[in-house]
Amino acid sequence: MTFAEKYGPWALIAGGSEGIGASFARQIAAQGVNLILLARKREPLQELAQQIRQAANVQVRAESVDLSAPDLNRRVRELTAGVEVGMVVYNAGAESRMVPFLDRPLEELMRVVGVNVTVPTMLLHELAAAMRDRRRGAIVVVGSMAGFAGGSRMAVYTASKAYEQMLTETLWWELKPFGINVLMLIAGSTKTPAMARMGVNLEGTGQPVMDPDDVAREGLDNIENGPTWVAGEHNRAAARFMCTADRRAAVEMVSSSADAMG
Numbered sequence: 001m002t003f004a005e006k007y008g009p010w011a012l013i014a015g016g017s018e019g020i021g022a023s024f025a026r027q028i029a030a031q032g033v034n035l036i037l038l039a040r041k042r043e044p045l046q047e048l049a050q051q052i053r054q055a056a057n058v059q060v061r062a063e064s065v066d067l068s069a070p071d072l073n074r075r076v077r078e079l080t081a082g083v084e085v086g087m088v089v090y091n092a093g094a095e096s097r098m099v100p101f102l103d104r105p106l107e108e109l110m111r112v113v114g115v116n117v118t119v120p121t122m123l124l125h126e127l128a129a130a131m132r133d134r135r136r137g138a139i140v141v142v143g144s145m146a147g148f149a150g151g152s153r154m155a156v157y158t159a160s161k162a163y164e165q166m167l168t169e170t171l172w173w174e175l176k177p178f179g180i181n182v183l184m185l186i187a188g189s190t191k192t193p194a195m196a197r198m199g200v201n202l203e204g205t206g207q208p209v210m211d212p213d214d215v216a217r218e219g220l221d222n223i224e225n226g227p228t229w230v231a232g233e234h235n236r237a238a239a240r241f242m243c244t245a246d247r248r249a250a251v252e253m254v255s256s257s258a259d260a261m262g
Contacts, residue, residue, distance in 0.1 A: 003031040007087040007138045012036040012080065014067060014123065015092035017045035019192030020142055023216035024089050029056040033087065036079055037062040044193075067092050068114040073126050080127070084134075088127050090120050091142040093160070094194040098153035098258060109156045116160030121167065128175065135179045140219055141168040145188045145235060148242040151254035158254065165228065172227035184228040185219040188235035207257070208234050 011028050015021040017039035025035055029052045039045045042064035049062035065075055093116040101109075120141060131137030146154055147161030165184050172182035189195075190210045203209065215231045222229040230236045242250045 004033050006136060007031075008033040008084075010034045010036060010080070010083045010085045011087035011089065012038070012076075012085050012127065013089040013091060014038045014119075015090070015094075015142075017041050017048055019091075019094075019194055020187060020190060020212045020215050021089070021091035022048050023212040024091065024140075024219070025052060026055070027213075027216055027220055028087070028089075029058045029060070032056070032058060034059040034083070035061070036083075036085070038065050038067065038076075038079075039092075040064060040066055067119050068111050072119060073122055076123065076126060084130070085127055086131065086134075086136065087138045087140075088124065089140045089142070090123065090164075092116075092119065093164070094192070095154060095157045096194075096197075098261070100153055101155040112156045113160055116157070117163050120164060124167075124171065128171070128180070131180050132175060132178045137179075138181045138183075138223055139168070139171060139175075140183045140185055140223065141165075142215075142219070143168070143184050143186045145186060145230075145238065145242075146254060146258075147186070148239060149247070149250035149254045151251070152256075152258045154254075154258055169227040181223050181226060183219065183223050183226040185215070185222075186228060186230040186235065186239065187215050188230075188232055188238070190215055207238070208232065210235075 011033045013021055013025050016025050016037035025037060025048060029035055035058060037045055037049060045062045045064055049060040052060050061079060063079055124139060141164055143164050144161045146158045147165050151158045168182060168184035175182055189207055190212055192212055210232050218231040230239045242253060
């Protein structure tokens with residue numbers, strides 16, 4: 001079967017206006033799969049949608065939505081009405097700033113919980129059921145190296161990314177008998193607009209910085225190699241260390257890396 005036959009005819013990408021999400025959108029469209037793109041930022045979202053329509057012979061639905069809104073599932077049902085979503089990429093939930101836990105307003109922290117915990121739980125529960133009935137499909141959740149251990153000024157972000165990983169790995173096991181590929185794609189330092197807006201010094205970590213296109217490509221190339229794939233050989237080496245190190249060393253590693261970013 002071709003990629004489009006296995007994972008089409010439509011793919012929904014949450015957080016699909018820029019960075020890794022935009023890279024997924026372009027690469028999936030190049031395989032002949034129609035797109036539903038969800039993101040908050042309307043202008044880059046519409047610009048990307050138009051670029052893809054011109055470059056690939058696919059349909060693109062682009063909708064500016066707040067992924068933390070309480071009516072998200074209703075909006076998704078409206079956007080997917082009458083189409084068969086064979087693939088979901090959840091790429092939302094990038095951190096917006098790095099602040100100690102007690103110095104950050106609670107409403108900001110709860111938004112991070114919403115986008116990284118509540119929303120993927122709701123969205124995957126909504127969309128994976130039809131895949132199970134059809135006995136084919138794919139789910140890719142983009143996570144972070146920060147999810148391997150607690151990290152300085154990222155308490156809720158690291159905790160919520162760990163939740164995403166556990167959820168995705170469990171779905172890999174539960175949906176595998178139904179022909180659905182589920183992958184947790186772990187990204188390390190990646191040059192994205194979100195990182196630029198934060199003003200972080202990615203080079204300060206001393207680790208290679210990846211390009212979004214390369215991260216997305218590794219995800220698609222390894223979609224059958226779940227439950228978890230870490231993008232970048234240098235990140236895979238770091239992940240192996242954190243999975244075998246004692247917890248103090250793992251937290252020190254993540255925190256030192258976070259502090260080095262400024």
